[in-house]
Amino acid sequence: MGSEEIRAEELEAGRFIAEQAAAIAAEVGGGLAVNALSGGVDSATVTMLGHRALGERLKTYFIDNGLMREGEPREIVELFARLGVRVELVDAREQFFAALRGVTDPEEKREAITQTFYREVFADLVRKSGAKCLLQGTILTDVDETVAGIKRQHNVFMQLGIDPEQAFGYRILEPLVRLRKDGVRKVAAALGLPESTYNRMPFPGPALSARVIGEATPERIGVVRQATAIVEQELAGVKAFQYLAILHEDRVTGMREGQRDWGRQIEIRCWDSVDARQATPTRLPHEVLERLAARMVGEVAGVVSVTYNITTKPPSTIEAV
């Protein structure tokens, strides 16, 4: 499954699916494989691809790490049930929050999530399943950014020279690793995934913990989850690559009922981008920005200040952490 880029405009989705399904079937042989579904287009595509290659011999888990968006775990399990794919929901919230306790450095945060995911939660599931293969939705942009040292993605062991079979006890297959996001969307559509999935906005591997600056406690994740729901409701009709809310650690002076309130700040980002490598802030109408701000301060506890990010990527990145 080499690593040479397949550009979206050159991609023949039908042929790609047939080739990758055959490659997966050959790698897994008569055994079992497992994969973790996050609900994003990458892992959803791998789930469908693996299901096509292996049928019931692919076991798919949705791991609730406590860092997902409002209602997300249930919605995703139901969607795949409608597509004929059984997904097992695993509640691992306590394990993840225990690993994140006191962690503020972004790399340590990612590392805590990676280690909890692979060494604890998922390793356990793989062991119980008897599978020796893990299917994973790594795409080329993840590899680029990790190799360049920009962000440590949670799924790029091999490119970093880490052997997951030695480290974790299983082989990792990455059928999408030659694609970028636009290519994955074409494959997802061809696999029969609904548009709401293949045109779904990217969501980071470390989920909402990438959207709190500082410690990711259940309470702070709750705040950014509520802010995220508001952004997603208000911007649902906007054509943008990705939109998100970030909870700052900085506190700023505000006023509530005539009294000082040393309150929270929420930052909103909304990006225009083709493939996440470069991005510019969407020129949202000011009425939209003002309504977003009014809902944040009105509905999210303790918020007194809301900002909109106006930087390009680079030097910004899409997410803040």
Add this chain to the structure above:
Amino acid sequence: MGSEEIRAEELEAGRFIAEQAAAIAAEVGGGLAVNALSGGVDSATVTMLGHRALGERLKTYFIDNGLMREGEPREIVELFARLGVRVELVDAREQFFAALRGVTDPEEKREAITQTFYREVFADLVRKSGAKCLLQGTILTDVDETVAGIKRQHNVFMQLGIDPEQAFGYRILEPLVRLRKDGVRKVAAALGLPESTYNRMPFPGPALSARVIGEATPERIGVVRQATAIVEQELAGVKAFQYLAILHEDRVTGMREGQRDWGRQIEIRCWDSVDARQATPTRLPHEVLERLAARMVGEVAGVVSVTYNITTKPPSTIEAV
């Protein structure tokens, strides 16, 4: 000099000036008075009013606390020289930065500046001058906000029941205390101050230290000074009540030359307001916001992310600290 509000639309500037000048002359008698000029419209108006009442018997100081904007100390001294008022420039940068070392809480920051100003630097000057009266540019909004407990203004001792004669050794006269900003502007114009002064944007008492979240070190003040200069250049033609740049303490992930850069965030605020009691974010064109962001990341060391504040006051305040 009672405390009942005089509304700008009812204010007769000429009569107000005559009355206040007479009151100042009566209070000071044959003695000397001093005042500190910050360059803002309030202290500039008090300087002109005091000069009209007392002539050379008013000694005016500009105290460089190290927290002023680019070039500001020199520009203000030169402006008043052209208006026939001698202003003595006092370099107190080391004293202020020493007092601010390690201070991150906003109230402690204000308090450190207040104490350094009144007890150390200014008390010394007053003592040397032999003056028993201090003229000060407190306006009604300062009093409201301090009494309400929103922000501790540095100049509202009497309203808080603190006797400055007992605490600091001199009497404080506040000739503008019945006016709001729009009233002060009318008086300033009538006193012959140039439009660049009386239409000058408000600037906070604690100066740039109100615009860094966290510790106000010389280095961090240098960063926000540079960001402030960019905002003031780019928005010079914009009709707004106030615009400013804030240096966050939070760091966010960015990219520089393909490498991760755990960088700084600058927040820009631009307010529409009549009197600072309520304010809404100015609907700046996106091209203007994008040019601001490009200059920040291009010119200010370590900045990878720039935001624009979209909240109303309340619950926000004009400044962040």
